[in-house]
Amino acid sequence: MIFCDMDGVLTDFDGEFERRFGMPPHAIPRPELWEKVLAAKDYWYDLPKTGGADKLVGYLSRFGFCILTGLPAYGYDKAEKEKRLWLKKHYNKEDGVICCLSKDKQNFGARQDILIDDLPANIARWEQMGGIGILHTSADETIRKLQELGYK
16 A cells, blocks of 8 residues: 655645745744644645645556545644645545544554655654655655556
8 A cells, every 4th residue: 555645745834834924844843833833724725735746646546545644733633624625625535544643654554555755754663664665855756766666
């Protein structure tokens, strides 16, 4: 099974944060970041796609895939609702969507399952449980790595 993250892979979370708040998300402490995001109207629902999102989703659709997206501990319900609505709006995807705390993603896969994610910590935890991690930097690079794994 192929699992694909949303923020940083399909959605431009960081770019939207900087556009809305005038600073990159890593410039402020996490509690302040989540306070800003949760106070914003429809933050996740209004996120723009990353440049390669359509290309990657089109490619993954040939094989079947599941969205595995991380949510903040505080504001979990709001984030889940908006992310699910975003997926329905942009890709008409309602099935095959798992929402969890980012630190728990590895609990949803099995050995040899693939995770596409932009965060090294998520990839490391995935690989520690026996899965195959693809650190996403671009759609083209991720597709190339999938092809190397036999997804052609």
